Amino acid sequence: MKIAGAITTREAKFGPIMYRGNIRENIEKLSKLGYEGVEISLRDHKIIKKEELKEALDKLIIVI
Numbered sequence: 001m002k003i004a005g006a007i008t009t010r011e012a013k014f015g016p017i018m019y020r021g022n023i024r025e026n027i028e029k030l031s032k033l034g035y036e037g038v039e040i041s042l043r044d045h046k047i048i049k050k051e052e053l054k055e056a057l058d059k060l061i062i063v064i
Helices: 023-032 050-060
Strands: 004-008 037-041
Touching (some): 023 050
Parallel strands (some): 004 037
8 A cells, every 4th residue: 555645736625635835845745754645636737837746756756
């Protein structure tokens, strides 16, 4: 089993989000804590630069 954490770019009104704000920084935090995956909650996918996100994920964490 792999363990993942949930992140978002801004304030969320639901509870499962662990970190809010900068996506790359939050991926790094989860990786340092030993998480093996990340769930990214977004209202608008256009705010993410896909190549930068892929680079961060490839470097830091396994996506499940």
